[in-house]
Amino acid sequence: MDGHIPKEKLPKLYEQKEDSLSKKLQVFSRQEHINVKETYAKTARTPYSRRDYYKICLTTGLNPGKGLLIYNNEEIPIDGPCLILSNPWVSASVEFSATETGRFSCVFDHHFISGVLLPDLQYASSLFNTAIHPVVTLSLDQQERMLHYFKTIQELVTSDYSFKWDMARTLLQLIIHEAARLQQPQYSSVLKIHDRTVEGFFMLLHKKFPVDLTDQPLKLLTPKYFAEKLHVHVNHLNSVLKKNTGKTTTVIINEQIIREAKTLLRNTNWNISEIAYALGFDYPSHFNKYFKRLTASTPREFRVDR
Template identity: 50%
Template sequence: MDKKIPTESLLDYYARTGHAITKDHLPITSEVGHFNVRMTTVCTRKTPFNRRDYFKICICTGSERGFGTLIYDDREIQLNQPSIIFTNPSVPASIEISKMSRYGCIFNKQFIEGQMSPDVQYASPLFNPTLFPVIAIPEEEIDRVNGYFAEMQRLQESDYPFRWDMIRNILQLLIHEGIRLQQQQVVQAGVVRDRLANTFFSLLNQQFPVDSPENSLKLLTPAHFADQLHVHVNHLNSVIKKSTGKSTRVIIHERIVTEAKALLRNTSWNVAEIGYALGFEYPSHFNKYFKQFTAVTPMEFRSNSAAVPVL
C-alpha cells in the first residue's frame, strides 16, 4: 500500500497537460530553478485534486459570472469575477474553469528561493496556506496585471541573456500586487504581523504537509513552539493573540485539523496512522479531538468526502 500523499511533480504536470519543455524554458533540473508562463483561451478540464512540488499563479478574466470553481483543501470557491489565484504547493487543490482566458505561470522553489523576505512570504497566499488564495482584480487594474504575465512570456521567448533575472523581478512585483490587493479588500488587522508572529507561523507551516505516517508532528503545543523560538510561552501567546485575535493553541488546533482533513480525503492511511502522524499516540484520542472540532468522527468525515468526489 502506498503510504505517501499524491504530489504532482513538474514532470507529472508536463505529462498530464501534454505541454512540451522547449528551448524557451529552463530545464527542470536546472540549478537556478524552472519557470514557465503561458496563455490559454480554451475551456479547461478539471485538474486533478492533489498537492504539487511547484508554485502556481494564474489570472482568470472570464466575462460571465460562475466561470469557474476552485477546490482548495476543504473549501469550494466560486470564481465569479476577474481574479489572481495563488496556490500553495502544500494545499491540495483542483480547478475547473470555462468561458475564460487566462495566463498562468509555474515555477519551483529553486527559481524564487532567497528572493522574498519572510515578512513578504507570510503576507502572500502563495507561501502562506492560511490566507485566502483568490484575490479579486478591480476592472481598472486588469490590463496592468495581465501585462506582468505578457511581459514574462515575451522575455521567456526572447534571447536576452539575463531574461530569467528580469522575470524574477516581475514575478516579485506580481506577488506584491497580490498582497496589496488582498490587504485593500479584506480588513485584516495585522496582516504583516509582528516578527515573532511571522516566525511562529513559519515554524508551524514547516511541519506540513505530513507525507508519511512514520514521521509524526513534534510541535503540538504553545510551549513546544515557545521553546523553539526561545521565548516565554506567555509572551508568545500575547503576541499571537494581539496579531491574530486567536490564541496560539487555537491556531495550532486549526492547522492540525486542516491537515487531518487533507489526509483523510487524499490518502489510504487508516485512522490510527493518521492520528499517529499528527502526534496522537492512541486512535481514541485522535477520534475525540477530531470530533471536538468538526462534530463528526474521522471515519464519518472520510465517508462523507468519498460520497461527493472532487475529481
C-alpha cells in the first residue's frame, strides 16, 4: 500500500497565491520563515488538507454567518472579529462568502518559533494543544491591537531593519500570548493543568498524529507505552490524568485514535483496510469492532453517513 495524505507546503501556498517565495522572506541559513498576507476577497471552501506550517488568521468586519471553519470534523461559524489558529496536525478548511471580510494571515514554520515558547504557554494555546478551541473571538479594542501586531510584522518582513526577524518573532509571541490569555477564562479547566507528567503525555500523544501514510502504520498506543516513555509507573500516569482531565489514559488514547479514524474516513479515499493498518490494527475486523464499540457505528456506516 502506498497511500498517503499530501501536506500543503509553504512554497505550494505561495504558488497558489501567485506569489514567489522570495529569499528576502527567508531567515538565516535554516530557512526559517514568517510572512503576513492581507486579502478582502471571497473564498470558496479550501481543500480539507494538512499543512507543514502554522497559520494565524485575523478576521475583521465580518457579518454573522459569512464564514465557516471546518476543524477536526467540526463545523464552526465565524461571526465577527476573531483569530483562527491552525496547526500542522489537524486538517482544516475555511470559506468566506463576503467581500467585506478583511483578513490578515500570518504563516510561519516550526523553525521560526522553535525553542522560544514556554511549555506551559504551548499547552495553553490551540496552536499546539488540539484540545483547545481554535477560534478566539475579539472585541473591537482587541481587534485593533491584533491588527497593529499583524501590520507591523507585514512591514518588518520587507524592511531593511537589521533585527527585523527578532522583532517579528517577539510580535508573534505577543499574538500567541494574547490568544491564550483571552481564551483562559473560557477554558480554565483545560489550561489549569500544570502537572509535567500530564503535559509530557499530551506532547508525546500529539507527536504520533496525524497519520499520513498507509505504509507507516501507527503502533498501537497503550498506557504502558506512555508511562515507560515518561519514566513513571502506569498507575501514576493514570492517576494524574484522571485528576487533571477527568479521563483515564485509555479513554484519552481511544478518543485520539477515533478522531483520527473519522478524519481518514471523511477525507481520504483509502479503503477501510488501509485505514485499519495505518492506525496500527493487524486486522480490519479488529478495527471494525473497536470503532463500533466506541462510536456505535461501523467504519463503513460512518463513511456512508458523512
